[in-house]
Amino acid sequence: MANVPSQATPSNPGNQLSPGDEAQPGTLGSGEDLCEDCSGKGKLSDGRECPTCEGTGKVIRGIGGG
Numbered sequence: 001m002a003n004v005p006s007q008a009t010p011s012n013p014g015n016q017l018s019p020g021d022e023a024q025p026g027t028l029g030s031g032e033d034l035c036e037d038c039s040g041k042g043k044l045s046d047g048r049e050c051p052t053c054e055g056t057g058k059v060i061r062g063i064g065g066g
Helices: none
Strands: 030-034 058-062
Antiparallel strands (some): 030 058
């Protein structure tokens, strides 16, 4: 298995998945998508960090069929 580059952020060090991720970054059949809960802003309407994407505005989703 190939090394996956780190997607480290202040809220998400290393390769840990955010709650809204469906796969590790770089996984075949997956890709970045805007977080639906914060519309890709990383913050909720009340100004709090989005818990789904942990403030990145992005989640990793499966894009392949099966």
